[in-house]
Amino acid sequence: MIRPHVTPETPIDEQPTIGLIGMGAMGKMYAEYLSAAGWKKINVCDLPERFDSLKAAYKDVTGITVLRDGHHVSRTSDFIVYSVEAEFIDRVVAEYGPSTKVGAIVAGQTSVKAPERAAFEQHLPEDVHIVSCHSLHGPTVPAKGQPLVLIKHRAPDEALILVENILRSLQSRYVYMSYEEHDEVTANTQAVTHAAFLSMGTAWASAASYPWEHGYYVGGIETVKVNIMLRIFSNKWHVYAGLAILNPSARTQIKQYAQSTTDIFKLMLAADEKGLRKRMYEARDAVFGDAKSSIRRPILLSENVLDQFGLGKKETHASGNRPLANSHLSLLAMVDCWARLGLNPFKHLELAATPIFRMWFGVAEYLFRSEARLDAAIQAALYDVSHRYDDVEFVVASRGWSQCVSFGSFELYQSRFQETAAFFESRFEEAGRVGSEMLKVIMDSS
Numbered sequence: 001m002i003r004p005h006v007t008p009e010t011p012i013d014e015q016p017t018i019g020l021i022g023m024g025a026m027g028k029m030y031a032e033y034l035s036a037a038g039w040k041k042i043n044v045c046d047l048p049e050r051f052d053s054l055k056a057a058y059k060d061v062t063g064i065t066v067l068r069d070g071h072h073v074s075r076t077s078d079f080i081v082y083s084v085e086a087e088f089i090d091r092v093v094a095e096y097g098p099s100t101k102v103g104a105i106v107a108g109q110t111s112v113k114a115p116e117r118a119a120f121e122q123h124l125p126e127d128v129h130i131v132s133c134h135s136l137h138g139p140t141v142p143a144k145g146q147p148l149v150l151i152k153h154r155a156p157d158e159a160l161i162l163v164e165n166i167l168r169s170l171q172s173r174y175v176y177m178s179y180e181e182h183d184e185v186t187a188n189t190q191a192v193t194h195a196a197f198l199s200m201g202t203a204w205a206s207a208a209s210y211p212w213e214h215g216y217y218v219g220g221i222e223t224v225k226v227n228i229m230l231r232i233f234s235n236k237w238h239v240y241a242g243l244a245i246l247n248p249s250a251r252t253q254i255k256q257y258a259q260s261t262t263d264i265f266k267l268m269l270a271a272d273e274k275g276l277r278k279r280m281y282e283a284r285d286a287v288f289g290d291a292k293s294s295i296r297r298p299i300l301l302s303e304n305v306l307d308q309f310g311l312g313k314k315e316t317h318a319s320g321n322r323p324l325a326n327s328h329l330s331l332l333a334m335v336d337c338w339a340r341l342g343l344n345p346f347k348h349l350e351l352a353a354t355p356i357f358r359m360w361f362g363v364a365e366y367l368f369r370s371e372a373r374l375d376a377a378i379q380a381a382l383y384d385v386s387h388r389y390d391d392v393e394f395v396v397a398s399r400g401w402s403q404c405v406s407f408g409s410f411e412l413y414q415s416r417f418q419e420t421a422a423f424f425e426s427r428f429e430e431a432g433r434v435g436s437e438m439l440k441v442i443m444d445s446s
């Protein structure tokens with residue numbers, strides 16, 4: 001029987017036992033929030049070979065018991081969260097799922113839900129419930145106020161209430177979706193946004209150029225490009241590979257992003273001012289057309305606030321205090337891509353935006369909702385050939401990432417990702433710190 005109305009103050013013998021399988025970045029984050037809130041029966045495990053080190057790491061933490069493997073966790077827990085690689089979810093649930101305690105509730109933290117759903121349906125016994133979850137932020141972002149997706153898939157209402165009561169410790173904002181809605185939304189927000197930043201990183205690494213040492217990429221919205229690119233490449237490659245390769249909708253969005261990039265670049269090469277302007281204005285009207293009548297405050301009101309988070313020294317135009325002109329190909333292509341896919345990013349912004357998507361949308365909005373800024377980017381794209389070298393690298397990189405995702409090869413994805421990550425590794429620590437402050441300031445102000 002499920003007793004849904006529990007809190008960390010409930011007497012210990014009436015508290016549910018919480019099970020966490022997979023103690024990587026996300027499993028640890030959940031363990032820490034739940035134990036800090038006062039839940040007293042949290043059973044955790046990672047792979048059996050990590051049992052001793054994990055036990056040593058948690059020996060003084062109240063409420064957390066380290067067990068040898070997922071069988072022990074599954075047999076003893078009332079609410080179990082799998083926080084393992086999406087690529088392995090089938091294998092892991094096949095192994096431990098049959099050991100799930102009768103009447104328990106099972107969730108997964110995977111960023112893409114189609115394989116998780118299939119694994120749960122195939123391997124979990126009929127007498128356990130499925131209420132899944134997904135924290136829409138990375139492990140270094142404070143969970144408070146961030147969206148936390150809850151998916152009541154195969155469960156009575158009391159099971160959902162119990163999950164809500166347990167996860168309240170994170171102080172996140174619940175967003176209720178079905179498995180299908182989840183994958184559609186995350187393809188539209190995360191997968192395509194990551195494609196833009198992965199392409200930036202690979203383009204800069206291919207050009208053997210650190211963007212913070214280059215006048216084009218220091219200050220203002222360039223700071224967002226560099227800091228978020230570094231943030232993504234300092235995270236685990238499998239997180240991005242999984243949510244792009246295993247989500248069928250993501251492939252379409254990423255392909256369109258590469259197509260938009262290529263189409264715009266062709267217009268640039270042809271110096272087709274009329275064509276480029278028409279295409280960009282149409283994209284702007286499709287995506288931001290309704291924005292004028294909205295009462296929502298733009299995410300980014302001024303670029304100046306971003307300068308303090310730069311990794312390099314800001315250079316300005318020889319003729320004054322203006323930043324160097326940039327085509328902003330990555331942003332022109334992003335808005336064009338949203339328009340061509342018929343997406344409404346505003347809807348996602350309100351419902352289920354990750355901090356990175358919110359930031360990227362804010363930058364796109366900042367560029368496109370000012371005619372002067374958009375025209376400056378179009379002019380630079382058409383007539384200022386000094387950033388062509390980087391733009392061509394960007395086109396090649398975005399095509400490469402799109403192909404890699406459509407081939408569905410985790411191995412290829414890992415090699416591409418790690419090769420680029422190695423180029424930037426020396427700045428990850430600093431970028432993580434500065435990037436977190438940047439996200440905080442912009443999130444708090446919006």
Ligand SMILES: NC(=O)C1=CN([C@@H]2O[C@H](COP(=O)(O)OP(=O)(O)OC[C@H]3O[C@@H](n4cnc5c(N)ncnc54)[C@H](OP(=O)(O)O)[C@@H]3O)[C@@H](O)[C@H]2O)C=CC1
Binds near residue numbers: 047084088
């Ligand atoms: N990092 C992020 O920003 C976010 C990630 N997610 C999702 O959460 C999940 C976990 O991600 P994250 O924590 O970052 O990844 P990590 O790689 O840090 O953690 C996954 C952990 O699960 C372990 N594991 C694999 N197989 C088993 C098994 N059979 N039994 C027990 N443990 C096992 C892994 O071991 P090993 O490394 O040896 O394989 C690893 O320690 C992923 O599906 C990801 O998509 C969701 C939101 C944000």
Ligand SMILES: O=C(O)C(=O)Cc1ccc(O)cc1
Binds near residue numbers: 136
């Ligand atoms: O915010 C982003 O897009 C990130 O890169 C962090 C992240 C990665 C995977 C998730 O499932 C959720 C958040």
